[in-house]
Amino acid sequence: MPVPPARRLVIKLGSSLVAGEAGPARFARDIAALCAEGRQVILVSSGAVALGRRLLDLPRNARLDQKQAAAAAGQPLLMQAWRESLAPHGLIPAQLLLTAQDTEQRRAFLNARGTIDALLKAGAIPIVNENDSTATAELRVGDNDRLSARVAQLSGAELLVLLSDVDGLYEADPRRVPGARHIDRVAAITPEIMALAGDSASGGLGTGGMRTKLEAARIAAAAGCATLIGSGEGEGALGRLLDGLARGTLVEATGSPASAYKAWIAGTLAPAGALRIDAGAAAALARGSSLLPSGVLAVDGSFGRGDCVALLDPAGQEVGRGLSRYDDGETQRLLGARGADIAGRLGYSRGDELIHRDDLVLR
Ligand SMILES: Nc1ncnc2c1ncn2[C@@H]1O[C@H](COP(=O)(O)OP(=O)(O)O)[C@@H](O)[C@H]1O
Numbered sequence: 628m629p630v631p632p633a634r635r636l637v638i639k640l641g642s643s644l645v646a647g648e649a650g651p652a653r654f655a656r657d658i659a660a661l662c663a664e665g666r667q668v669i670l671v672s673s674g675a676v677a678l679g680r681r682l683l684d685l686p687r688n689a690r691l692d693q694k695q696a697a698a699a700a701g702q703p704l705l706m707q708a709w710r711e712s713l714a715p716h717g718l719i720p721a722q723l724l725l726t727a728q729d730t731e732q733r734r735a736f737l738n739a740r741g742t743i744d745a746l747l748k749a750g751a752i753p754i755v756n757e758n759d760s761t762a763t764a765e766l767r768v769g770d771n772d773r774l775s776a777r778v779a780q781l782s783g784a785e786l787l788v789l790l791s792d793v794d795g796l797y798e799a800d801p802r803r804v805p806g807a808r809h810i811d812r813v814a815a816i817t818p819e820i821m822a823l824a825g826d827s828a829s830g831g832l833g834t835g836g837m838r839t840k841l842e843a844a845r846i847a848a849a850a851g852c853a854t855l856i857g858s859g860e861g862e863g864a865l866g867r868l869l870d871g872l873a874r875g876t877l878v879e880a881t882g883s884p885a886s887a888y889k890a891w892i893a894g895t896l897a898p899a900g901a902l903r904i905d906a907g908a909a910a911a912l913a914r915g916s917s918l919l920p921s922g923v924l925a926v927d928g929s930f931g932r933g934d935c936v937a938l939l940d941p942a943g944q945e946v947g948r949g950l951s952r953y954d955d956g957e958t959q960r961l962l963g964a965r966g967a968d969i970a971g972r973l974g975y976s977r978g979d980e981l982i983h984r985d986d987l988v989l990r
């Protein structure tokens with residue numbers, strides 16, 4: 628099965644793989660090989676609850692508060708296991724504990740995105756888990772399949788790999804129906820496809836089963852990211868899956884991460900304010916440039932960093948919209964400034980552009 632090439636990948640590893648006997652060490656060689664090829668790898672690792680439950684001797688059917696306690700005790704063990712696995716390959720793990728809010732609220736989303744970008748630039752491997760110990764019932768994503776899809780969305784990944792104890796989607800749970808047929812490729816997550824998926828049956832370690840994997844694939848697809856569901860069992864499983872040597876289920880993406888991100892800016896956001904720009908700036912934007920402070924004449928409305936603002940030309944026509952790097956007060960102080968003046972005027976700089984071209988959509 629040909630696997631789409633991806634520069635940035637999110638790889639999610641289920642509890643049964645990470646907190647089981649073999650631990651995460653068997654993935655390290657394949658992760659190192661991906662990095663050596665110049666690919667950017669973000670891991671979403673489950674396992675904190677299972678490891679902590681063992682350490683604290685809590686029952687399998689623990690209450691929510693006991694699971695939260697288990698996650699608090701297990702998370703350091705999980706990171707220790709990853710550190711010991713990655714260090715021999717010269718790789719540095721970095722922990723990110725996210726809540727649902729971090730992936731849904733725009734400012735938190737952009738913050739998490741910035742941190743992941745900075746970690747990848749510094750050569751580290753971001754290892755994400757949900758912040759289980761403090762997330763309340765209403766604020767939880769609840770399973771790492773969906774969390775990993777949110778991470779794929781916020782990091783602009785092209786491929787989400789869901790590694791589990793099963794080599795993809797079957798027409799029925801193969802643990803319950805031994806002769807069930809394997810499905811190689813899914814063009815879209817329709818209700819008929821969703822109906823094939825059952826809950827977790829992996830001896831009580833996993834959360835969500837195939838259902839949450841398909842929900843994750845649907846979120847990822849809408850963000851322009853394909854999903855590959857496969858087995859992570861055995862040495863070299865990740866490499867074999869990505870090389871098309873082991874079977875899995877590929878769920879296709881709709882469009883690209885960049886087009887999905889721009890559609891999100893253009894369609895889902897109501898602008899919080901507006902920037903009146905001059906004719907030169909409007910022409911530069913049409914040529915594909917970012918918006919610099921020197922082309923902005925006036926600031927309307929009240930907006931924060933990361934908020935969406937409309938861009939109005941001298942005739943008052945909206946020529947586009949984008950996410951502002953500076954809030955309304957900062958933007959006001961930057962009117963007419965050149966890049967080099969920004970730090971002088973504000974005492975700091977978040978970059979020369981008011982709106983970077985990647986965060987900008989023209990009408
Ligand atoms: N249609 C299906 N195809 C494949 N697996 C299924 C299906 N329905 C339910 N499952 C179950 O989903 C399990 C994988 O999910 P889960 O136990 O949550 O794993 P993980 O911990 O890796 O997230 C499989 O072991 C399998 O028993």
Ligand SMILES: N[C@@H](CCC(=O)OP(=O)(O)O)C(=O)O
Nearest residue numbers: 642673674675676770771834
């Ligand atoms: N955040 C939890 C994992 C939740 C979860 O989705 O588990 P799994 O189905 O094994 O990927 C933990 O670290 O134990």
